[in-house]
Amino acid sequence: xxxxxxxxxxxxxxxxxxxxxxxxxxxxxxxxxxxxxxxxxxxxxxxxxxxxxxxxxxxxxxxxxxxxxxxxxxxxxxxxxxxxxxxxxxxxxxxxxxxxxxxxxxxxxxxxxxxxxxxxxxxxxxxxxxxxxxxxxxxxxxxxxxxxxxxxxxxxxxxxxxxxxxxxxxxxxxxxxxxxxxxxxxxxxxxxxxxxxxxxxx
Amino acid sequence: xxxxxxxxxxxxxxxxxxxxxxxxxxxxxxxxxxxxxxxxxxxxxxxxxxxxxxxxxxxxxxxxxxxxxxxxxxxxxxxxxxxxxxxxxxxxxxxxxxxxxxxxxxxxxxxxxxxxxxxxxxxxxxxxxxxxxxxxxxxxxxxxxxxxxxxxxxxxxxxxxxxxxxxxxxxxxxxxxxxxxxxxxxxxxxxxxxxxxxxxxx
Numbered sequence: 103x104x105x106x107x108x109x110x111x112x113x114x115x116x117x118x119x120x121x122x123x124x125x126x127x128x129x130x131x132x133x134x135x136x137x138x139x140x141x142x143x144x145x146x147x148x149x150x151x152x153x154x155x156x157x158x159x160x161x162x163x164x165x166x167x168x169x170x171x172x173x174x175x176x177x178x179x180x181x182x183x184x185x186x187x188x189x190x191x192x193x194x195x196x197x198x199x200x201x202x203x204x205x206x207x208x209x210x211x212x213x214x215x216x217x218x219x220x221x222x223x224x225x226x227x228x229x230x231x232x233x234x235x236x237x238x239x240x241x242x243x244x245x246x247x248x249x250x251x252x253x254x255x256x257x258x259x260x261x262x263x264x265x266x267x268x269x270x271x272x273x274x275x276x277x278x279x280x281x282x283x284x285x286x287x288x289x290x291x292x293x294x295x296x297x298x299x300x301x302x303x304x
Numbered sequence: 305x306x307x308x309x310x311x312x313x314x315x316x317x318x319x320x321x322x323x324x325x326x327x328x329x330x331x332x333x334x335x336x337x338x339x340x341x342x343x344x345x346x347x348x349x350x351x352x353x354x355x356x357x358x359x360x361x362x363x364x365x366x367x368x369x370x371x372x373x374x375x376x377x378x379x380x381x382x383x384x385x386x387x388x389x390x391x392x393x394x395x396x397x398x399x400x401x402x403x404x405x406x407x408x409x410x411x412x413x414x415x416x417x418x419x420x421x422x423x424x425x426x427x428x429x430x431x432x433x434x435x436x437x438x439x440x441x442x443x444x445x446x447x448x449x450x451x452x453x454x455x456x457x458x459x460x461x462x463x464x465x466x467x468x469x470x471x472x473x474x475x476x477x478x479x480x481x482x483x484x485x486x487x488x489x490x491x492x493x494x495x496x497x498x499x500x501x502x503x504x505x506x
Contacts, residue, residue, distance in 0.1 A: 103452045104419075104449035104451055104452070106448070107449060109426075109447050110448060111344045111351075111352075112350075112450075114319060115470045116319055117318055139344045141341065141344075142315045143343070145312075145436070146437045147435075148312045149313075149435055172315060174314075174315070181484070181489045182489070184484060184487065185490065188487050188489065223311070223314060231431070233345060234351070235346055238345050240433070243312070247308050248307060248309055250307055261314070261473040262472060266316055272485055275481065276483060277317060277470070277479075277480050278477055278479050280477055281476040281478060282382060282383070284390070284474050287384075288387065
């Protein structure tokens with residue numbers, strides 16, 4: 103049995119990422135804004151969307167430069183991620199306050215990434231759509247870079263090693279147990295073994 | 305140090321949801337499609353986006369009816385969720401194959417929800433945007449309903465009880481440890497105690 107609730111933003115878990123941006127205007131500091139209203143929206147070309155309130159310090163920077171970096175958040179960055187979500191870049195230098203290091207992002211001319219993030223996506227805005235409280239920036243991923251320690255010996259990216267953080271209804275969570283891989287509900291015994299899974303589940 | 309990767313859809317964790325849809329056309333069965341390319345895109349009005357390939361059985365149903373339901377996925381639904389992602393509604397009745405029960409969704413005329421899902425969002429399409437491999441449906445959430453057992457005694461929704469599933473680079477994961485709440489990096493000792501957190505982290 104289900105109980106009715108007022109309609110609201112209850113999709114979960116959602117990613118919570120630190121979006122960084124910068125400008126060549128002398129009065130603008132590089133900034134970090136925490137975004138939970140983010141998603142992958144296309145595979146080819148690879149695209150993400152982030153939704154940002156017009157009132158945010160980062161809004162104008164992204165709007166003017168057409169660029170941002172998406173920095174995935176590992177457990178050890180969760181506190182900094184929260185801090186960047188409650189403070190404004192108008193009042194605080196978030197890189198300095200959180201002891202984070204700006205990093206060059208391939209393919210971008212303005213935005214810097216966060217060197218401490220396990221994975222950085224360089225993004226170029228393709229469309230902006232006004233929706234209500236938030237404007238959605240739809241952006242193409244033009245570059246990707248992951249920490250060296252996330253690759254195995256054969257050069258495969260193992261994002262499970264990053265202990266990524268998700269956001270559920272106001273709370274931040276670590277990643278829990280791996281349940282399976284895409285296709286595991288119909289996989290052969292051989293494929294299950296190769297992918298380190300004991301059983302199918304359905 | 306970061307290593308460069310080819311740009312691709314590496315935002316993570318992303319939600320993985322079962323999107324259900326139906327039609328009044330006699331040749332169309334109610335269907336379920338697994339979607340990881342989903343996100344919250346606006347707070348007011350509450351809106352989500354889902355990205356769907358044009359070739360999918362569900363694509364035409366959603367396009368024609370302008371409706372779908374987003375069903376959040378708990379750990380015990382992960383196998384069914386995977387199955388609905390690898391099989392097509394053209395070949396299989398997914399409700400029957402996965403022993404799932406269609407449920408009426410408030411505010412929708414066509415789409416049914418999944419009674420076994422912890423939380424169901426009724427969604428009406430407002431815009432469709434062609435991006436490449438995927439079209440993005442931007443939809444308003446017109447209704448929400450959660451399982452009775454997810455509410456505490458005071459009527460508060462406790463989504464942490466649902467053991468929701470997320471998707472990271474091809475794998476499904478359970479939700480792990482709670483790290484904190486929005487604002488916890490700057491919260492007072494009193495607020496920390498009230499929200500059941502021992503320490504701030506930054």
